[in-house]
Amino acid sequence: MTLLRLVLFALLAAPSTSGEATTQQSMIDEKSEKTQEDLEKVKKTLLLLNMKSQKHMRSGGNDDGEDPHLKEVMALDLGPKSNETIDESAINAGIAEYVMGGDIAVNPEQAAALVSRVGEKKEGEEKTTISPEGDKKQRRKRSSMFGLPEYIDSLSKVFFDEPVKHHSTTEHPLEHHSTTNHHIESTTPMETKEKETTKNPLHDDIEKEDAEQVVVRAKRGYQTDPKYAWDIKKPISFFFDPAFPPSRIPVVRQAIEFWHNNSCVNFVEDPNGDSALRIFSGAGCYASLGRQGTKTQDVSIGNGCDNLGTATHELNHALGFFHTMSRPDRDSSVSVNTANIQSNQVYNFVKNDPSADNSYNVPFDYGSVMLYNQYAFATDSNIPTTVALNKWMQNTMGQRAGPAFSDIKQVNLAFKCDATCPGKTCSNGGFANSKDCTKGLGPVDWSSFLITVAMAGERIRLPWFPIGLLTELHADSVPLCVCPRGFGGDSCDTVAKSDAPICNGGTLTADLQPQIVTASVGTNDYVPYPVASNCYWMINAPAGKKIVFNLTSAPSSCVQNCAWQGVEILMGNFDTFGVTMCCPSMVGQEFTATGNMAIIRGFARSNLANFSFTYRYF
Numbered sequence: 373m374t375l376l377r378l379v380l381f382a383l384l385a386a387p388s389t390s391g392e393a394t395t396q397q398s399m400i401d402e403k404s405e406k407t408q409e410d411l412e413k414v415k416k417t418l419l420l421l422n423m424k425s426q427k428h429m430r431s432g433g434n435d436d437g438e439d440p441h442l443k444e445v446m447a448l449d450l451g452p453k454s455n456e457t458i459d460e461s462a463i464n465a466g467i468a469e470y471v472m473g474g475d476i477a478v479n480p481e482q483a484a485a486l487v488s489r490v491g492e493k494k495e496g497e498e499k500t501t502i503s504p505e506g507d508k509k510q511r512r513k514r515s516s517m518f519g520l521p522e523y524i525d526s527l528s529k530v531f532f533d534e535p536v537k538h539h540s541t542t543e544h545p546l547e548h549h550s551t552t553n554h555h556i557e558s559t560t561p562m563e564t565k566e567k568e569t570t571k572n573p574l575h576d577d578i579e580k581e582d583a584e585q586v587v588v589r590a591k592r593g594y595q596t597d598p599k600y601a602w603d604i605k606k607p608i609s610f611f612f613d614p615a616f617p618p619s620r621i622p623v624v625r626q627a628i629e630f631w632h633n634n635s636c637v638n639f640v641e642d643p644n645g646d647s648a649l650r651i652f653s654g655a656g657c658y659a660s661l662g663r664q665g666t667k668t669q670d671v672s673i674g675n676g677c678d679n680l681g682t683a684t685h686e687l688n689h690a691l692g693f694f695h696t697m698s699r700p701d702r703d704s705s706v707s708v709n710t711a712n713i714q715s716n717q718v719y720n721f722v723k724n725d726p727s728a729d730n731s732y733n734v735p736f737d738y739g740s741v742m743l744y745n746q747y748a749f750a751t752d753s754n755i756p757t758t759v760a761l762n763k764w765m766q767n768t769m770g771q772r773a774g775p776a777f778s779d780i781k782q783v784n785l786a787f788k789c790d791a792t793c794p795g796k797t798c799s800n801g802g803f804a805n806s807k808d809c810t811k812g813l814g815p816v817d818w819s820s821f822l823i824t825v826a827m828a829g830e831r832i833r834l835p836w837f838p839i840g841l842l843t844e845l846h847a848d849s850v851p852l853c854v855c856p857r858g859f860g861g862d863s864c865d866t867v868a869k870s871d872a873p874i875c876n877g878g879t880l881t882a883d884l885q886p887q888i889v890t891a892s893v894g895t896n897d898y899v900p901y902p903v904a905s906n907c908y909w910m911i912n913a914p915a916g917k918k919i920v921f922n923l924t925s926a927p928s929s930c931v932q933n934c935a936w937q938g939v940e941i942l943m944g945n946f947d948t949f950g951v952t953m954c955c956p957s958m959v960g961q962e963f964t965a966t967g968n969m970a971i972i973r974g975f976a977r978s979n980l981a982n983f984s985f986t987y988r989y990f
Contacts, residue, residue: 399467399477399655403613405666406477413480415469421487422719441707444763445756449957456935458772459745460685461720463676464656473695473720474748475658475686477670482661485597485728597728600662600692604787607638608691609645610671613652620678624651627683634780634854636789636806637691643668649690657682662692680903681772685741688775691783696736696743697758698724705736706769707759717749721757732785737778738765739949745770764951764963771933771949773903777801777856778948784854798853801947802864808852856946858908858971867910867971874980875907877972882913886986888924894937894976904975913968913989919943920988921963921970923953927981930955937981942971 400406461474472478472486602608610628612621628639642648647663654672663669671686696702700723708721737743738760746756746769760766781803784790789806796804855864870877872893880889893907913919927937931954938954944966950973951963968989974981 399470399658399672400670401652401654403650403652403668404670405664405668406479406670410480411470414471414478414483417480417483417487418469418472418719421483421722422716424487425719425722426715439707439709439759441759441761441763442709442756445759445766448763448766449955450767450932451930451955452932454931454933454935456931457745457770457933458676458679458682459748459770460657460677460682461717461745461748463674464658467655467658468717471658472661473698474744475656476689476694477658477660479660479664482600486722486724597662600664602637602663602691602787604636606646607640609640609642609648610651611641611643611648613650616652616673620653620673623678623680624673624683626680627687630680630684630775631687631691631783633807634775634805635783636787636792637783649687657686659686659689661689661694679772680774681741684775684779685772688742688779688783692786693742693782694724694729696740697721699729699731699736700724700726701731702736705738705761707761709755709757709759712751712755713757714749714751720749730786732782734778734782734785735945735948737776737948738762738768739771739776739778739952741772741775741779743769764953764961765949767933767954768949768952776949777854777946780854781947796853797863798855799863799865800856800859802853802855802859805852805854856942857940857949858910858942858973859946868906868908870907872905872907872974872976875905875974877907877909877974880909880911880987882911882917882919882987882989884988884990886922886988888984888986890984891974891982893974893981894979896980898979900936900978902977904977907974909972909974911970911972911987915968917968917989919965919968919970920990921965921972922986923958923961923983924986925982925984926956926959927954927976927983929978929981936978937976938974939981939983939985940973940975942973944970946971 399411400408461468464471464474468474470477472483478486612624631637632639643650647665648668649659649671650668651671651673653674654670656674657672657677659671660669669690671690673683673686677683677686697706697720702723710718710721713721744758746758746766747753748757748770750757756766758769760769781801784803784806790804792806793804793809798804852862853864855861855868858868860866860868867877867879873895874892876889876891877893880887889909891907894905895901911919911921921941921943923939927939929936929938934952934954936954938952940950940952941963942950943963950971953961970987972985974983
C-alpha cells in the first residue's frame with residue numbers, strides 16, 4: 373500500500389471529536405431520517421474527494437495569481453458589498469464537512485457516486501461508441517480523468533461495506549429506457565449542438581437517431597439517476613415541523629407556490645405523503661438531492677435563509693437539481709480561483725461528470741439562483757473564488773431575488789411539462805405554461821370599458837359587464853406561455869407588463885443616430901421592499917441590424933449585485949440573465965446586441981432608480 377493510501381486510510385478511519393458531534397447534532401434532530409452514521413459516511417467520502425480535487429485543481433489552476441480574467445474583474449468598480457448579499461456557504465459553515473456544494477445534504481450512496489464519476493471528457497477528445505458491455509470500463513476511465521485512483525470502489529467497500537453503485541447513465545430521469553443491444557454515442561458539446569432540432573425546445577434532451585442509437589445530451593443541472601427522480605404524476609408532499617418559526621412560513625409557502633405555478637410540479641401539504649418534505653429550522657439552509665425514498669426528507673430553512681431566492685434554491689435541490697457551478701461545461705463561462713479557496717472546501721468546485729448531470733441544453737446562466745456567490749468558500753472574502761470570463765457578468769453571480777428564467781425552463785424540461793399542454797408555439801425562447809392550458813380570456817381594455825375575450829380562436833369585443841360573468845365565456849382554449857424576462861403577451865412577442873408604480877417603459881424603435889431615454893423606476897418612498905419592482909423597454913431595429921446600448925447616467929445605489937437598484941440589459945440570449953449595472957463605472961460602456969432586438973429592465977427595491985441611456989443601431 374502506498375504512503376498516500378495509508379494516509380487516506382488513517383484520515384478516513386479517524387473517529388470524530390466531541391466538537392464534530394455537536395455539529396452533526398445541529399444538522400439533524402430526532403425527527404430526521406438521516407442518522408449519525410450517514411453523516412459520518414458522507415464526511416469521509418467528501419474528505420477523500422477534497423484530497424483528490426486539491427491535487428488536481430491546484431496542479432492545473434491559477435495559484436500564481438496570473439489569471440487574466442481575475443485581474444480584469446478585480447480592476448472593476450462594482451461598489452461595496454451589500455448587507456443584502458446571501459452566501460449559503462457562509463451561513464452553513466458549521467456543517468460544511470457534511471454537505472456537497474455548501475448546502476446539498478447528499479446521502480452516502482450519492483456522495484460515493486459523485487466521487488466515482490467526477491471528471492469529464494477532455495475538449496477535442498475523439499467521439500467514442502460505448503457498448504453496454506464496455507460501459508463499466510468507460511465509467512472507470514472517466515473517474516481516472518480527474519486524477520482519482522481506480523481503487524475508489526475498493527475504498528467504498530472498506531468504509532461502506534459495499535462497492536459504489538453505478539446506475540445506468542442513459543436513462544431519462546423520469547423514464548426507464550432499455551439499453552439492451554443499444555450503443556450509446558458520446559458526443560462533444562459541438563457535435564451535440566449540430567444534432568439539435570428547433571421543433572420544440574422542451575424535447576431536445578434526448579434525440580433518437582434510429583432504433584439502435586440514442587444521443588444523450590448531458591451537461592448540467594438535473595441529477596440523472598432515476599432512483600432519485602420524483603413521479604410527476606403524483607404531487608410532492610410537504611409539511612412544516614411544529615417547531616418551525618411561524619415568521620418563516622410565508623416565504624416558504626411563496627417558494628413552493630412559485631415552483632407549483634411555474635411548472636407542472638404539484639405540491640400538497642400532507643405529512644403522511646411519500647417522501648414528504650419536512651420543512652424545519654436546522655443549522656442553516658440545505659436540502660437532500662432528489663427524492664430519497666424515505667418516509668420524510670429534510671429541507672432546512674434556518675436563520676438567514678428566509679428569503680424567496682434561498683427557499684426556491686433549496687426546494688430546487690429537493691426536486692433533484694445540482695448547483696450551476698457543478699455543470700461539466702462551466703469552464704467555458706467561469707474560471708475557479710483555486711488559490712483563494714479554503715483548503716478543506718476545494719471539493720465544492722469539482723465539476724460533475726456529464727453522465728450524472730443534465731442541463732437539457734439550457735445555457736450557463738450567471739444569474740441562475742443555483743449559482744454560488746462569487747466569494748463562496750473564500751479564504752480572503754474580498755477576492756472572488758468564481759470569476760466570470762465575461763467580466764461584465766461578475767456582478768450578476770449569486771443573486772437570490774428568485775429563480776432565473778433558465779432555472780424555470782430547466783425544471784420544465786426535466787419533468788417534461790410540455791406534455792401537459794401540447795401544441796403551443798412561443799416566441800423568443802418561451803414555452804407553454806402547463807398551469808394555464810385552459811385559459812380562454814384575453815386582456816381587459818379598461819380605456820374604452822370594453823373587454824376582449826377569446827372565443828373560437830378569434831378575438832371579439834363585447835360591451836362592459838360585471839367581471840364575475842366572465843367565467844361563463846370560456847370557449848376555445850388559448851394556452852399561455854412562460855416568457856423570458858422582459859417579454860409578455862400570449863406568445864412572448866411583446867414587451868412585458870411593468871409592475872413598478874413609477875415607470876416610463878414601453879416599446880422603442882432604434883435609429884442610426886443615438887436616442888436618449890431618461891428613466892425613473894420604483895416608488896417615491898424609502899421603504900425597503902422584499903422584492904424589486906420592474907420597468908421594461910423593448911428596443912427594435914430593422915432586420916439585419918444590431919442595437920447598441922450605452923448607459924449615460926447610473927442609479928444612485930452602487931453596491932455589489934445591485935441589491936437595491938439597477939439596470940439589466942438583455943442583448944440577445946434571452947434565456948439567461950443580462951449584464952446588471954448600477955455604478956458610475958459602467959457609464960460610457962457600449963454593449964452591442966446579437967440582433968435587432970434588446971430588452972432593458974430598470975428595477976428598484978427602495979425609492980426611485982433614476983438613470984439614463986442611449987440606444988441606436990448599426
